[in-house]
Amino acid sequence: MAKSLAMFWGIPLVAGILIAGCTKDNGGPVTDVPPPGVTNETQAMQSMASSDQFVQNEEVTMADQSMETMDYGTFGKIDAAVTPLRWGRFVTSVTTTVTMTVLTGDTIAIANVEKLITGSLKVRALTGAGDTVTLTKPFTDKAVRNVVFRRFARSAAIFWRNWLPVATSLVDGGTNPPPAGNGIDITKLEMFLPSGDTITVTDPTNTYLRYRWVSLLSPGRKDCPQLTAGDPVKMRVTLVSESPDTDIVVLRYGFDPLHRRRVHMSMVSQVQNANNTYTREYELSWFVHFHPGYFNAGVDAITRGTLFDDTAPYSVSWWGVPYRVL
Helix, strand or coil, X not given: CCEEXXXXXXXXXXXXXXXXXXXXXXXXXXXXXCCCCXXXXXXXXXXXXXXXXHHHHHHHHXXXXXXXXCCCCCCCCCCCCEEEEEEEEEEEEEEEEEEEEECCCCCEEEEEEEEEEEEEEEEEEEECXXXXXXXXXXXXXXXXXXXXXXXXXXXXXXXXXXXXXXEEECEEEEECCCCCCCCEEEEEEEEECCCCCEEEECCHHHEEEECCCHHHCCCCCCCCCEECCCCEEXXXXXXXXXXXXXXXXXXXXXXXXXXXXXXXXXXXXXXXXXXXXXXXXXXXXEECCCCCEEEEEEEEEECHHHHHCCCCCCCEEEEEEEEEEC
């Protein structure tokens, strides 16, 4: 269901950028003065990309406020160094870099938002001797997302309003760099919507979901998921892992400062590849929460050793699908 940006906006663009469906929002940032430190159009777009609601929500989605229980599922019998009781990912710093590219025609611009996220994974676990310990594994994750801007004016007096964000890609995150021999990588995501539509993604940073000023754009196309409280949604994810042990995959959704939900996804298929990696599929059906806002449905794939082995390296892969609840 992907289409090129050129087809949607009716302007010449470089090939290879694709777009799929997100939500409608006819409002947007309107201010009488530019943001602090902003003196030109490029800086204005960089500021808006950094403060975009979906962009700000991504590290909120992937972080925890405490070590949470494993009540979203059971992991079966294992032979490992520890048995996890609770775990949480705690972010200590985020470094954000925004790089702007104005495409041919000076009508569409792409903000590449790259974040280096550092912190520690904490696991409260039982040892083989029955002792309770807290394991700490430092991590550095890298997250990449693209935000699409459209030019709406060419005013020198209010230059900070000339460009406005209209779409976002998915976010692609994970361990930076992946540990040798312990890598895990999400390769495909499918989101089955209550409307009957399916969002299928294999290239997260080149799949765009529009969420603002949709009425000003060409008709007849899909937009970012706009969901209603109680709607049923199904998520399916495919990953490739170097670990022979079954990976842990959770869905994080509805995350904001007051709400958070982390649910264990079930493995539905596994194939051993010729190079001794494993292709695994996981699924989960869930119901949309009742608090409104801009969110990311974060699929968080974690090698079993990350949680179950105190000597194994931290290794994760995560994608975030933007959605909105009214």
